Amino acid sequence: MTETTPSIDPSPTREAGRIVNALSFDIEDWFHLVEIESVSDTDRWPGFPTIVERRTDEILGICDEFGVKATFYFLGWIADRYPELVRRTADAGHEIGTHSYWHRKVCDLSPAEFEEDLKRSIAAIEDAGGARVTSFRAPSFSITPGTEWAFDTLLDAGLDYDASLFPVPRENGGYPCSVAPHVFRGAPSGRSIPELPMSLMQLGPRKVGFSGGGYLRLFPGWLIRRGFEALQRQGLPGVVYLHPRDLAPDSPVVPMSFSRRFKCYVGLSTTASKLRMLLGRYAFAPCGEVLRHALGEDVAA
Ligand SMILES: [Zn+2]
Secondary structure (H helix, E strand, O other), rough: OOOOEOOOHHHEEEHHHHHEEEEEEOOOOOOOOOOOOOOHHHHHHHHHOOHHHHHHHHHHHHHHHOOOOOEEEHHHHHHHHHHHHHHHHOOOOEEEEOOOOOOOOOOHHHHHHHHHHHHHHHHHHHHHHOOOOEEEEHHHOOOOOOOOOOHHHHHOOOOOOOOOOOOEEOOEOOOOOOOOEEEEEEEEEEEOOOEEOOOOEEEOOEOOOOOOOOHHHOOHHHHHHHHHHHHHHOOOOOOOOHHHHHHHOOOOOOOOHHHHHHHOOOEEEHHHHHHHHHHHHOOEHHHHHHHHHHHHHOOOO
């Protein structure tokens, strides 16, 4: 594996003495779960009840309450069905990214399949929202060791940066790398691409996620704050990543193993208040802005 080189000047990530953290949302519906048999048939998706529009509007409202802009990584499939949701998000001044078209794991696809899916998602999202897609987040952080070709596909598609790497192994993905914003230099072509990896905190002997998805739903507010404050002491931004279903206690429950069910459904009623707590306490900006500040001239504006 090619070593990634953290290239960070901590000072520009501070705004009036505060670290500016990254706020992001992966916009998919409750049934966009990887490797769950009962929701894997894409022909059935249009017939399922939906929470994505209502809960994304709730997220947009919370951002508005705090005057904060974020990056919204839309599924192309969602953009094709709810183009006005993409447009509302772009019109509100948020950054727009892609979360793929079909929500398939990158490490399960061939390079050609990934390219086809990525291009289709970008076209759907840009057609819907009229805003340029700047960046990518892989479903389930599924750019894994051996899948570095995906970075060349992202560059060929004209994207500015990636926000897919989860720096420790996890159920469906993970890629060992620095937690600092850095320039990823391991693409097979030799080209480099700016990377905003997910955040980790030290919990006992392990480094774990704490700032998004099931981790944020599971962990109490004080522990999440401890994670943010540890990053701030190192001069590093935290990266919040949430989904509409993370805010949806009324989300339909899908049959799955006990451990997966716990991860998918724990703490749903606590997410909105934890998000408001974080937005009230810390400074946030879209991922692209945080990355540009961290890397300076390495990232095109
Ligand atoms: Zn997803």
